[in-house]
Amino acid sequence: xxxxxxxxxxxxxxxxxxxxxxxxxGAGFLEIVYKDALEWEFKNAGIPYERExxxxxxxxxxILPHKFYADFVVFDKVIxxxxxxxxxxxxxxxxxxxxxxxxSNKLALLxxxxxxxxxxxxxxx
Numbered sequence: 299x300x301x302x303x304x305x306x307x308x309x310x311x312x313x314x315x316x317x318x319x320x321x322x323x324g325a326g327f328l329e330i331v332y333k334d335a336l337e338w339e340f341k342n343a344g345i346p347y348e349r350e351x352x353x354x355x356x357x358x359x360x361i362l363p364h365k366f367y368a369d370f371v372v373f374d375k376v377i378x379x380x381x382x383x384x385x386x387x388x389x390x391x392x393x394x395x396x397x398x399x400x401x402s403n404k405l406a407l408l409x410x411x412x413x414x415x416x417x418x419x420x421x422x423x
Contacts (some may be wrong), residue, residue, distance in 0.1 A: 304422055308373045313418060315339040316409045320416040329382045332411045333369060333387050335378065340372065347372045354398045368397055377406040385415060386410045398423040 319335040333349070334349065340347045353370045355362040370378040377397050381390060386408060394406040398421065406421040 300358065303420075304374055307328055307375070309405065309407060311323055311343070311345060312372050312376060312407055313409070315343065316407075316418065317327040317416055323411070325382075325412050325414055327382060328413070329369075329380050329411075330374075332380050332382060334379060336370065337380075345372060346374060347378075348374075353397070355400055366397065366400065368401065371401075371403070375401050375403055375405070376378070377401060379406060379408045381408065381410045383410060384412055386419060391421060394419075395419045395423070397400065400415075 303304050307333055315336060318339055319332055323331065323335060337347070337349055348371045350367045350369065352365050354365050368377045369380045372378050377394065379390070379397070379398070390408055394408045394410075398406050404423050407418055408421060409416065409418040
């Protein structure tokens with residue numbers, strides 16, 4: 299049911315900005331262009347975000363030398379992963395799940411700007 303969606307209002311605002319960017323740019327740009335446009339939209343709307351937020355990977359009590367960077371963390375709780383690919387594949391979903399595990403966030407939005415219509419998936423932990 300729609301009423302049980304985690305972070306429903308925040309997700310709605312984030313996806314709204316993604317749709318705005320896609321409506322203006324369309325498909326075909328590199329991810330970085332969509333990220334720059336999203337950053338502009340978030341700033342303009344007063345939506346709190348961190349871009350390329352760094353997370354350390356804890357493996358059996360040690361911190362691994364390689365970190366991962368979430369494209370955006372919005373409202374300090376929603377991971378936003380931006381893609382510009384032909385179609386979203388399971389490997390991107392797996393990546394988002396791993397990001398949720400490491401970050402202890404509960405929701406990731408995987409958004410693909412590479413299709414004719416904006417496509418996105420909600421991944422909940």
